[in-house]
Amino acid sequence: MRNKSFMSLLIYSLAIVAVGLIVFPIAWLVLASFKTMHQVFQLPPQIIFEPTFDNYRRLFFGGQLLNAFFNSLAVSIAIVVLSLILGVPAAYSLSTLKNRVGNNISFWILSIRMAPAFAVIIPYFIIMYYARLIDTIWAVIITYLTFAVPFQTWLLKVTFEELPRELEEAALIDGANKTAALFRVVLPNAAPMIASASILTFVLAWNEFLMAFILTSRDARTVPVLITALSGTHRLDWPIMAAISTVSMLPAFAFITFVQRYLIKGLTMGAVK
Amino acid sequence: MREEYKLLLPSVVILAALVAGPTFYLFYTSFLNWFLRDPHGPTFGGLDNYIKLLQSADFSASLIVTLVFSAASVSLSILIGLGLALLFNEELRGKRLMRTVLVMPIVLPPVVVGFTWKFLLSSEVGLIGAYFMRLIGFGDVSLLGEPTLALFSVILADVWGKTPLPFLIFLAGLAAVPPIYYESAKIDGAGKWQTFKSITLPNIRKPLVVALILRTIDAFNSFDVIFVMTKGGPGVATQTLPMLGWKVGFYYFDLGMASAIGVILLVMVISVSMPLVRRISR
Numbered sequence: 057m058r059n060k061s062f063m064s065l066l067i068y069s070l071a072i073v074a075v076g077l078i079v080f081p082i083a084w085l086v087l088a089s090f091k092t093m094h095q096v097f098q099l100p101p102q103i104i105f106e107p108t109f110d111n112y113r114r115l116f117f118g119g120q121l122l123n124a125f126f127n128s129l130a131v132s133i134a135i136v137v138l139s140l141i142l143g144v145p146a147a148y149s150l151s152t153l154k155n156r157v158g159n160n161i162s163f164w165i166l167s168i169r170m171a172p173a174f175a176v177i178i179p180y181f182i183i184m185y186y187a188r189l190i191d192t193i194w195a196v197i198i199t200y201l202t203f204a205v206p207f208q209t210w211l212l213k214v215t216f217e218e219l220p221r222e223l224e225e226a227a228l229i230d231g232a233n234k235t236a237a238l239f240r241v242v243l244p245n246a247a248p249m250i251a252s253a254s255i256l257t258f259v260l261a262w263n264e265f266l267m268a269f270i271l272t273s274r275d276a277r278t279v280p281v282l283i284t285a286l287s288g289t290h291r292l293d294w295p296i297m298a299a300i301s302t303v304s305m306l307p308a309f310a311f312i313t314f315v316q317r318y319l320i321k322g323l324t325m326g327a328v329k
Numbered sequence: 330m331r332e333e334y335k336l337l338l339p340s341v342v343i344l345a346a347l348v349a350g351p352t353f354y355l356f357y358t359s360f361l362n363w364f365l366r367d368p369h370g371p372t373f374g375g376l377d378n379y380i381k382l383l384q385s386a387d388f389s390a391s392l393i394v395t396l397v398f399s400a401a402s403v404s405l406s407i408l409i410g411l412g413l414a415l416l417f418n419e420e421l422r423g424k425r426l427m428r429t430v431l432v433m434p435i436v437l438p439p440v441v442v443g444f445t446w447k448f449l450l451s452s453e454v455g456l457i458g459a460y461f462m463r464l465i466g467f468g469d470v471s472l473l474g475e476p477t478l479a480l481f482s483v484i485l486a487d488v489w490g491k492t493p494l495p496f497l498i499f500l501a502g503l504a505a506v507p508p509i510y511y512e513s514a515k516i517d518g519a520g521k522w523q524t525f526k527s528i529t530l531p532n533i534r535k536p537l538v539v540a541l542i543l544r545t546i547d548a549f550n551s552f553d554v555i556f557v558m559t560k561g562g563p564g565v566a567t568q569t570l571p572m573l574g575w576k577v578g579f580y581y582f583d584l585g586m587a588s589a590i591g592v593i594l595l596v597m598v599i600s601v602s603m604p605l606v607r608r609i610s611r
Contacts, residue, residue, distance in 0.1 A: 064419075064420075067416060067419050067421065068421070070416055071416055071417070071421060071427055074413055074416070074427075074431060075427050075430050075431065077489075078430055078431055078433055078434060078489075079430060081445045081446065081449055081489070082433070082437075082445065084445075084448070084449065084456060085441075085444070085445045085448055088448065096454050097453070097454055099459060099460045099463070100460055101456055101460060142339070142340045142343060142344070143340065145336040145337070145339070145340060146336065146337050146340035146341065148336060149333045149334070149336040149337040150337065152333060153333045153334075153337070157334075158333075159610065161337065161341060162610045163606065163607070163610040165344070166606050166609060166610045167599075167602075167603075167606050168344070168348050170546060170598065170599075170602040170605075170606060171348075171352075171595065171598070172546075172549070172550050172571070172591075172594045172595055172598045173550060173552075173571075174550065174552070174570075174571040174574050174575070174590075174591055174594055175352075175355060175591040175592065175594055175595040175598075176348075176351065177591075178355055178358070178574075178578060178584065178587055178588050178591045179350075179351035179352070179354040179355045179358070179588075180351060181578075181579070182354070182358070182584065183351070185365070198347075201343075201347055202347050202348055202351075205340070205343075205344055205347070206344070209340065233332060234332040234333060234336065235332065235336065238336075259436055262438070263436075263437070263438040263439060265438070265439060265440050265552070265553045265556075266552050266553065266571070266575075270575070270579055279438070280438050280439075280440040280441075280553070283438075283440050283441065283444060283557070284440055284556060284557055287440075287444055287447065287557050288560065294448065294454055297444060297448075298448070301441045301444050301445070304438050304441055305437055305438070305441055308433070308436040308437050308438075311436070312429060312432065312433060312436055313429060316428075316429060316432070319432065319435075319436075319497065320497045320498070320500075320501055323435065323494055323497065323498075323543075324494075324498060324539055324543060325609060326609060327539045327543075327605065327608070327609045328497075328498050328501045328502070328536060328539060
């Protein structure tokens with residue numbers, strides 16, 4: 057009995073240490089966003105201090121972050137909408153098309169999802185350079201489609217395959233065609249899962265850095281690009297950086313509980329359910 | 330049947346235009362001698378770029394950094410992820426909340442993961458890099474400024490950010506083991522280690538392969554976290570292949586050679602990912 061309670065004590069302590077190791081770095085950064093430059097430089101660091109909202113005030117009235125924030129938002133929303141328009145019909149078709157054509161196209165779409173961003177970005181940079189689209193959000197949106205469409209299509213295909221087929225078959229027997237069945241039966245039933253997949257697509261676009269970094273310079277910078285640009289400056293303004301980072305983590309904080317169950321599928325492309 | 334193709338066709342055509350064309354173009358430009366601002370434009374160079382790359386010290390250094398970084402980050406994240414999954418497979422109050430917290434880093438922007446650790450490890454303001462190092466008497470050591478320590482630091486940050494992936498994969502794998510296996514092991518009087526070795530391990534072989542492949546692909550592509558923390562420095566101590574490619578292509582504007590690096594990266598990633606892609610899409 058003593059052995060057992062020792063084991064459970066050990067398990068709890070390990071779990072709490074693990075949680076602490078995740079929470080602490082994030083909390084420390086968020087705390088820094090409420091400090092002045094002077095307070096950030098104080099060593100030993102102060103846990104209790106007089107918080108200032110100055111960093112956030114400077115951010116939202118300074119223009120730079122606001123601009124990057126709206127760019128990120130516009131790109132991510134556009135990507136969700138476009139990837140749904142392109143992904144839903146293809147995913148539905150692939151979920152019912154169980155022949156060689158369907159399998160080969162599935163294989164191809166999944167391979168695209170695995171392609172390295174750096175290999176994709178070089179031709180896109182050249183194309184956007186000659187199309188004079190560098191530093192516009194259009195360049196970013198078009199390039200993001202290369203990963204967002206395969207991601208969304210694949211996730212929805214796996215999702216549709218798990219839906220019970222009876223309702224759809226009943227609609228087909230009643231004389232509806234495939235497209236009607238998709239809109240009247242499949243989509244309403246899969247709505248929560250489509251929402252989850254779309255949230256993950258949003259987060260993917262919101263977090264992306266390399267492509268946006270190469271395609272934008274000032275006007276169309278997204279939040280991650282702004283963070284990197286500022287973190288490279290010589291005399292780093294740590295509190296402002298902490299504030300921008302905190303703002304950029306908001307979608308993740310807001311959505312994580314909604315997509316918990318769907319996350320594993322999204323991260324492994326359905327290899328693990 | 331016909332209608333299914335009609336639903337599929339528009340997306341496939343657009344995706345092909347978005348992906349197939351640029352991929353062929355990448356292979357083509359990797360054979361060109363082409364500086365973006367060269368007024369004479371590109372000339373055909375055959376395998377020039379590849380030969381120059383294989384002979385350059387910068388390339389081999391980056392390849393080694395990529396391989397060392399990947400080996401360390403992948404194996405550490407998988408070991409820790411497995412440990413955590415085993416821990417969370419036990420009875421634990423508040424498990425769901427704790428699991429949500431542990432998964433958090435994987436949905437954060439990677440540049441923020443990098444910045445968080447840059448902030449902690451900085452020798453100017455860092456809680457660890459400045460304060461803690463001074464406490465233990467290493468006040469003059471800069472964690473991000475010394476080549477070996479910098480590599481350790483970026484690996485640490487990457488492991489912190491990516492461990493949730495193997496953790497979730499193993500959790501799902503462990504949950505799929507039929508409980509009756511454990512019960513019969515208990516009845517047979519098997520110890521903890523014995524149960525782990527002959528029941529848990531064989532049953533998580535598939536999740537292990539998935540985690541290994543996905544993490545390796547991700548590690549080969551590493552850019553964001555490292556770029557924010559060290560920009561590949563000091564010197565080239567943390568310069569991965571994508572980062573070398575960025576420098577060559579978008580700092581020196583040698584598009585031909587950057588394309589060659591892109592092709593090499595593509596081949597590396599495809600050779601790792603193909604078995605998985607084939608398995609999932611079957």
